[in-house]
Amino acid sequence: MSHLHSIAAGSAGLYDLAFAGFHIAFWQLFHWPDSLAPSGRLNSAVTQTLNVMLSYVFIVAGIALIALAALDRDAVFLAAAGAGFWALRALLQPILFGMQSRLSPTMFVIFVFGATLHGLAAGVGLLGA
Numbered sequence: 001m002s003h004l005h006s007i008a009a010g011s012a013g014l015y016d017l018a019f020a021g022f023h024i025a026f027w028q029l030f031h032w033p034d035s036l037a038p039s040g041r042l043n044s045a046v047t048q049t050l051n052v053m054l055s056y057v058f059i060v061a062g063i064a065l066i067a068l069a070a071l072d073r074d075a076v077f078l079a080a081a082g083a084g085f086w087a088l089r090a091l092l093q094p095i096l097f098g099m100q101s102r103l104s105p106t107m108f109v110i111f112v113f114g115a116t117l118h119g120l121a122a123g124v125g126l127l128g129a
Contacts, residue, residue, distance in 0.1 A: 008121035009075040012082055013065030015114050020058035026051055065121070075121060082118035086111050 026032060036044035061082060068075040090111035097104050 005124045006069040008124050009065045009079055010069035012079055012118045012121045013062040015117055016058045016062035020055045020062060023051055023055040079118045079121035083115050083122055086114035086118055090115055
């Protein structure tokens with residue numbers, strides 16, 4: 001694996017770990033579970049469970065990308081999966097959240113950056129550069 005691929009894969013892993021931290025902070029940022037209570041017990045439980053599971057996925061993917069980079073191993077598949085994940089998340093931003101608030105376009109750009117970062121790691125790995 002090339003030095004550039006190691007840097008790209010490691011950077012993508014750090015991005016994923018940062019999003020794990022962001023999702024873990026949801027509990028405090030959004031005052032969970034109290035603010036979820038009006039949606040009902042089931043919706044509240046589903047939302048919190050999905051958040052915990054997504055945080056777990058980000059942690060595992062982030063650690064795996066960083067470990068593969070450190071061990072000089074190929075991370076193409078994981079990086080490509082991450083690129084698809086973040087591209088889909090970017091696509092969903094305007095559909096589900098709209099683009100009226102100032103935060104929504106910012107999040108869209110952050111998700112596109114994540115897709116690009118993971119795509120770069122996958123592409124550099126495929127090229128063997």
